Amino acid sequence: MSTQTATAQVAAPVWRRLPLPRDTGSLTVVVGLVLVWVVFQTLNANFLSARNLSNLVLQIAVLGTLAIGMVIVLVLGEIDLSVGAIAGVSAAVMALAVSDHGWNAAAGIALALVVGAAIGLAHGAIITAFGIPSFIVTLAGLLVWQGVQLALVGDGGEIPIRDPFIRGIASTYVPVATGWVIVCAALVAMALVRLAVRRRRTRLGLAVPPLASELVTALVTVVLVVGVVAVLDSYFGIPWVLVFLVTLMTVCTLVMRETRLGRHLYAIGGNAEAARRSGIRVRGATVAVFVIVSAIAAAAGIIEASRQFSASNALGGGTLQLNAIAAAVIGGTSLFGGRGRVYHALLGALVVGSVQNGLDLLGQPAAIKNVATGVILIIAVIVDALGRRRRLARGSTD
Amino acid sequence: MPALTSDLALQDGPVTGRPVLEMRGIAKRYGRVAALTDVDFAVAAGEVVALVGDNGAGKSTLVKAIAGTHRIDAGQILIDGAPVSxxxxxxxxxxxxxxxxxxxxxxxxxxVVANLYLGRELRRGATTLLDHETMERRAADVIAELSAHLPVLTSPVSALSGGQRQAIAVSRAALWGSRVVLLDEPTAALGVAQTAMVYRLVRGLRDRGLAVVVISHNMADVFEVADRIVVLRLGRNAGEFDPRTSHPNDVVAAITGSTAAAAGEDLA
Known part of the structure; x- marks a missing residue:
């Protein structure tokens, strides 16, 4: 069998021998991101300044949050075109509750999240009950919820938010000392988990990576994290939204990698029929995903309202929705379902955010920013499609 | 040949034990089409039964009835002698x-590990977290027992060959099947070496004491792995053969419904 594989590789066409990474994503994206940063830093020395990087974090918070939800939907093999509109409606509901009806901040935020989840429940129920593609259901949802948002916001065009807590979500920073405590606790927790897994695998006689490579990974992680925190501290500190974003990413990663639900989402995205035959409840999982992605969209709406100090009728509109899909795909998540990691959302949001931020610094108009984002998206999708073709070809030659 | 019931076959054939799975008088209709009529079928622990027949003979319908994807209209299914639904x-x-x-x-x-545990993932104690390590350990054990020879268990299945993928599917059946394993055309898409590996896997299942049913079109398959051959024709029992004492032409004749001699002339 090994000889067959070898001949198949020799006979492979040129495009299959390109040195593309096996995991269509991470490495290419990181290289791309570094390239983007080098180019913009060369063109404008302020690009990598602490102040601009801190701004970049605030700018990608909403996009990154939406993209995390989008990765989960894409892994399932579905899509959600309504997350921007859901963000808008949820923000409007929260603003109405807090500003017009005197609710406190926590109740207003909870209400927004519940409204988001309820919208997702409706989408998921329609998709599974009638077998309609999510593309259509969420396209209809986009129109419906944008309409509802306009009606809720009313003629004023925006509902101002005076509540100091909600206003502070996107504009306050973790005190430096607290920040270091959080970061150190997180790093220690990560190390303990890695160690526990390693010990467990050794006890069961399973292969473990060489200790040296684990230590190198740990060292690189520590250097990166400490570097980022140090840079942010030299401005105002770690923005609270970054803490939120990383927490959301961690929780979603846990769900996707460490729970049955997550495993089933990958299975459904990979081969829905096989998943169904092995007893996985495909409909239930689909509904769950749309509830989760819509609740995450509501969270993004809350952050955006906090950034604007108001819920406007334009919140969540424009290119945000499409940029969220673009970020997920640019980060390395496949549009074909079954492939993608939660951190891809953050990588993709960093790429999209860096390009837009860099072009802003250079005084370029929105037109150029849109073209640049589009070009990067198409490159990412081509890389995804090439990876898919290579996988299919590999399967069929054997 | 409805007189040749499973009970009779058990006395005649190379059956090693009493039937694990027994089906009596099975009937199934799709609208006005009778897919199965009064079919009897049995398979014992440690036995490989080949289920053969032409297209539309009712093989798939019978297997779907056992696998639970289609309900039967009439007849009885017994597991270890007890009627079940x-x-x-x-x-x-x-x-x-x-x-x-x-x-x-x-x-x-x-x-590979995720595929073996698809829909039946193990969890860590009372938590909702997956127990990756135990799953990987047991997967490695079952694959080693079957000598399925798979490379790294943590590589995606897409990177594996057709034979290796078949090995994963068979290993999954071995991991979860405690009584009966059904294989639908297991060698249809495979080359010579990989087909040999599947034969070895099927024998491995049998040696684990499972009752194995192989559906096949391929006479070479059937005579290579089966302990007993059951022929269906037009939704009815059309004969049973012992591969050690019968000739492929006899089986082909039963499949096509011609007489053995005539079939021998035509197909030789």
């Missing part, structure tokens, strides 16, 4: 019946 694939799983589908039903994007 198999209304869904999960009923079949609960009875220790596993099916290796022709398309293998694997998720290409998941690794």
């Amino acid at each position: 198999i209304g869904s694939p999960s009923d079949a799983s609960a009875l220790g019946i596993e099916t290796v589908y022709q398309d293998l039903a694997l998720c290409d994007n998941l690794d």
Whole structure:
């Protein structure tokens, strides 16, 4: 069998021998991101300044949050075109509750999240009950919820938010000392988990990576994290939204990698029929995903309202929705379902955010920013499609 | 040949024990088409039965009845001598019946371990977290027992060859099937070396004491692995053969419905 594989590789066409990474994503994206940063830093020395990087974090918070939800939907093999509109409606509901009806901040935020989840429940129920593609259901949802948002916001065009807590979500920073405590606790927790897994695998006689490579990974992680925190501290500190974003990413990663639900989402995205035959409840999982992605969209709406100090009728509109899909795909998540990691959302949001931020610094108009984002998206999708073709070809030659 | 019931076969054939799975007088209609009429079928522990027949003979319908994807209209299914009702694939799983589908039903994007535990993932104690390590350990054990020779268990299935994918599907059946394993055309898409590996896997299942049913079109397959051959024709029993004492032409004749001698002339 090994000889067959070898001949198949020799006979492979040129495009299959390109040195593309096996995991269509991470490495290419990181290289791309570094390239983007080098180019913009060369063109404008302020690009990598602490102040601009801190701004970049605030700018990608909403996009990154939406993209995390989008990765989960894409892994399932579905899509959600309504997350921007859901963000808008949820923000409007929260603003109405807090500003017009005197609710406190926590109740207003909870209400927004519940409204988001309820919208997702409706989408998921329609998709599974009638077998309609999510593309259509969420396209209809986009129109419906944008309409509802306009009606809720009313003629004023925006509902101002005076509540100091909600206003502070996107504009306050973790005190430096607290920040270091959080970061150190997180790093220690990560190390303990890695160690526990390693010990467990050794006890069961399973292969473990060489200790040296684990230590190198740990060292690189520590250097990166400490570097980022140090840079942010030299401005105002770690923005609270970054803490939120990383927490959301961690929780979603846990769900996707460490729970049955997550495993089933990958299975459904990979081969829905096989998943169904092995007893996985495909409909239930689909509904769950749309509830989760819509609740995450509501969270993004809350952050955006906090950034604007108001819920406007334009919140969540424009290119945000499409940029969220673009970020997920640019980060390395496949549009074909079954492939993608939660951190891809953050990588993709960093790429999209860096390009837009860099072009802003250079005084370029929105037109150029849109073209640049589009070009990067198409490159990412081509890389995804090439990876898919290579996988299919590999399967069929054997 | 409805007189040749499973009981008779048990006395005549190379059957090693009493039947694990027994089906009596099975009938199934699709609208006005009778897919199965008064079919008897049995398979014992440690026995490989080949189920053969032309297209439309009712092989798939019979297997779907066992696998729980189709309900039968009449007849009795007995597991270890006790009547059971198999209304869904999960009923079949609960009875220790596993099916290796022709398309293998694997998720290409998941690794070998994840595919073996698809839909039945182990959790860490009372938590909702997956127990990756125990799953990987047991997967490695079952694959080693079957000598299925798979490379790294944590590589995605898409990177594996057709024979290796078949091995994963068979290993999954071995991992979960405690009584009966059904294989639907297991060698249809495979080359010579990989077909030999599948034969070895099937014998491995039998040696684990499972009752194995192989559906096949391929006479070479049937005579290579089966302890007993059951022929269906037009939805009815059309004969049983012992591969050690009968000739492929006799089986082909039973499949096509011609007399043995005539079939021998035509197909030789």
